[in-house]
Amino acid sequence: MSERRPFHRPQPRHWWAHKPYRAYTVRELSGVAVAVYGAILLVGLFCLWRGPDAYAVYRRILASDWSFVVHAVLLAAVLWHVVTWFEILPKTMPKLILRGLQLPQRQVTAMARLVALVCSAALLIVVVALGAMS
Amino acid sequence: MDHFDADILILGAGGAGLRAAIAAAQSAPESTIALVSKVYPMRSHTVAAEGGSAGVVQDHDSLDNHFNDTVAGGDWLCEQDVVEYFVEHCTPEMVQLEHWGCPWSRKPDGHINVRAFGGMKIERTWFAADRSGFHILHTLFQTSTRFPSIRRFDEHFCVDLLTEDGRAQGAVVLSLSTGEFTAIHARAVVIATGGAGRVFRQNTNGGIVTGDGMALAYRHGVPLRDMEFVQYHPTCLPGTGILITEACRGEGAFLLNKDGNRYLQDYGLGPAEAKPRNKYMELGPRDRLSQAFWHEQHKGRTLTTPQGEAVLLDLRHIGSARIKERLPLICDLAKQFMGVDATTMPIPVRPAVHYTMGGILVDIRTASPLAGLFAAGECSSVGIHGANRLGSNSLAELSVFGRVAGEQAALFARGSSAARRSDRAVDVAAKALALLDQKGAGERHAVLRAEMGASMEKGCGIYRLGPEMQNTCETLAELRKRYARITLEDKSRAWNTDWITAIELGFQLDVAQAMAHSGLARTESRGAHQRLDGFEQRDDANFLRHSLAHYRSADAPTVTYAPVTITKSPPGQRAYGALGEHEEAASKDVSPKGGRPPAPKDPAHV
Amino acid sequence: MSNTIARSKTIELRVLRYRPASDAEPVFVSYRVPYTDDMSVLQALQSIKDTQDGSLSFRWSCRMAICGSCGMMINGEPKLACNTFVRDLTPNAAVIEPLQNFPIERDLVVTVGDFVKKIESIYPYLMPKVPKPIEDGTYLQTPAQMTAYESFSDCINCMLCYAACPQFGANPDFIGPGAMAMLQRYNGDSRDGGQQFRLDRIHGEDGVWACTAVGVCSEVCPKQVDPANAVNQNKTNSALDFFLHYVRREQP
Secondary structure: OOOOOOEOOOOOOOHHHOOOOHHHHHHHHHHHHHHHHHHHHHHHHHHHHHOHHHHHHHHHHHOOHHHHHHHHHHHHHHHHHHHHHHHHHHHHOOOOEEOOEEOOHHHHHHHHHHHHHHHHHHHHHHHHHHHHHO | OEEEEOOEEEEOOOHHHHHHHHHHHHHOOOOOEEEEEOOOHHHOHHHHOOOOEEOOOOOOOOHHHHHHHHHHHOOOOOOHHHHHHHHHHHHHHHHHHHHOOOOOOEOOOOOEOEEOOOOOOOOOEEOOOOOHHHHHHHHHHHHHOOOOOEEEEEOEEEEEEEEEOOEEEEEEEEEOOOOOEEEEEOOEEEEOOOOOHHHOOOEOOOOOOOOHHHHHHHHOOOOEEOOOOEEEEEEEOOOOOOEOOOHHHHOOOEEEOOOOOOHHHHHOOOOOOOOOOOOOHHHOOHHHHHHHHHHHHHOOOOEEEOOEEEEEEEOHHHOHHHHHHHOHHHHHHHHHHHOOOOOOOOEEEEEEEEEEOOEEEOOOOOEOOOEOEEEOOOOEEOOOOOOOOOOOHHHHHHHHHHHHHHHHHHHHHHOOOOOOOOOHHHHHHHHHHHHHHOOOOOEOHHHHHHHHHHHHHHHOOOEEOHHHHHHHHHHHHHHHHHHOOEOOOOOOOOOOHHHHHHHHHHHHHHHHHHHHHHHHHOOOOEOOEEEOOOOOOOOHHHHOEEEEEEEEOOEEEEEEEEEOOOOOOOOOOOOOHHHHHHHHHHHHHOOOOOOOOOOOOOHHHO | OOOOOOOOOEEEEEEEEOOOOOOOOOEEEEEEEEOOOOOEHHHHHHHHHHHOOOOOOOOOOOOOOOOOOOEEEEOOEEEEHHHOEHHHOOOOOEEEEOOOOOOEEEOOEEOOHHHHHHHHHOOOOOOEOOOOOHHHOOOOOOHHHHHOOHHHHOOOOOOHHHHHOHHHHHOOOOOHHHHHHHHHHHHOOOOEOOHHHHHOOOOOOOOHHHOOOOOHHHHHOOOOOOHHHHHHHHHHHHHHHHHHHHHHHHOO
């Protein structure tokens, strides 16, 4: 029987609230925000299915002040989700070698964010145009 | 205590030890190989080697060139038959490493790239960025995991060899995590424990390079050969001694004194040219460059830094892109330890102890005079480095002679009877345990280690004087007496590094004594052993011989001499730079039986 | 270190000690250490060991951030002691603890054996696609092909990434960033043909799927290995392999 007696230190219970993990925690919560917003849209679809009265109620709630605040927060969170999503994107890909040099990960992120921005802008224009026409 | 039976025991899992283990596993797949290391293998000091490993590849190069460079670099103290074997086997071993995955740096077409290195006439140094040793070690370690017959004893410290019936029959090892002993019984033992640079105060070595295996073989009657030859690497960070690779100079770096002059041209290495030229200037051999520093320091032309005197290694003209591509580790080291951006400022450097040319006496088969005991790598003196090692020959040595040691040990084991389970193991353990309870003057062994380091630096420095070496011999004798009365603060068993480092100090004191006494006895200057006390010249008539240091327990070692094997290269003048070219041309004009033109006087000795 | 500098500056080091023979659990011990501007935390620890308390145990060797021995928590961050400098920690006390998420053997020494077993488990050696005798020379590999795996080959096995990984902290059987970096070093090597063997090691809860892309592993890595990339690019490989395996099984 030797002297050896390894000591197990438990993982700090609130590791996710401390540096350097806070950024990760905020990112993950932004994913929850996306889910919450998705649920709000789902409710809207459900009301639409239920009929014009139900949908009118939905739209009235949506137009309220606190709904505006909630949506502002959710928009910020979703935008943050988009930003951090593309930060992870190059980590999920093998190294891209162009002409002998590795394409830096921040360039991949920048290009992806640009594409997302362009697509979102295009979608927004289409939606607004359709709305204006109807 | 626990017992383990093996066919082959390998002490040390650095480049040589791992290569030996793989060779033994391949050549004798039915053998059990015990691979013991006091650290996890990837921590072995091979990991710190930076520059590269030699192997002839270019069409305009030849084995003869590599042979001649090595023998001349060793100031003709090399075993030339061994060097012939060595140069022949370097390239196949480098290819073998590549087949095992070693990420050698490549030319654009995918072939191996080679770089210039000090003392080499033609570029033949294979390199993996500036982390060659790191990549070689990791390749060997990872490859070794393929062989289930290699049974590793990680973080097991070897306390002593077991010898019985005139044969090496194993060792007693101590588990660092438990403090318990295991006796490993083996038919053949390979020592691959590395050098002993830590006996000096300023050195490039990691903390583990304490000459353990050298001391063990030495204490069991195996002579240590050529111990006076200790290499000072010319470019190391002041204070820490951290290595700044020769590859910087291979890429074209300049060495400047405090006036901004490329001072090496004053020491027979010129003329200075803008582009690096093999064997000229900064690509001269390490001993000559270290000696030049010493002279510059004495002339007051070195820079004073907070960590001591230094000269400047200037990489700026190489260009930022190339520096970052070829020397990324150097950039990091200069930044972190000296606050210097190597692309915009020169790096302060100075010589520090780097390599132990001498070691356990072995023949071309890596067999020592003790039956069943083999040695390979820096701990051994197989005869290829002579009085001064050329850069990139050491990493090559690990593979070439690591393989030989593994195969020879396997062959010996196959032809031997099983090792006897010796009672000696209990005595060995008891002796090691006695150190824990040792009562004495209460002195800390750290104090002794510091005094040893300072004394070795003073007495066995770049230039040596008889009285100073004598002082060092006396200091070491006194330190050994004080060592017998140190007390440890830590008397526990689990991870007691107070105990382990105290045992290491015992090894170091013995090896240091061999170095100092061998140095004192060699009354000539050759290679890395240079004297300023009337013995400034090389004396082939009396000293074209190897020194052999013999352990004599409490007394100082005795030093005897053995002849040097000369085959193809009769002793000539070591000349580099323009002088070297002149010498080479002249020697081609003269028949082997004729005389040689008188060599120009070495300006370093005026 | 230079003896000509008067060492009048001191720093307090609070070191988490643990001696299994005598301590029920780890306890902080404070030491006051004189320092110079070029001194590393490793040198400070050595100073404690040499002049104040010889019983302090810690791993170290090369002093130049290449052997990977001296990983520990310094002010709560996993770092190598040899290239963390006291000048950056002063004037406050520096808190020195063994690497997070590993059992403590003694003082600043943690259990490394499980990590070594993990790297041994991923077939960490080249399995050439095409066998080639030594006489035929080396395989060809262009610099571009080497760039594909080079960063992963720079891993010094220091385990700072494991200390940083909260999923490894929660699940010690997670294969982890370092082992995955080594796996990808071989899978990404143009000479290697052993990809399928290694893929079998990455599935499941203890494989890549324990990773939630926290990413701090790559932030703490002293050699810019980017283990997060090694783990996360293999999620696609794992999913594809799983799917293809399922499809292959369906075929007669």
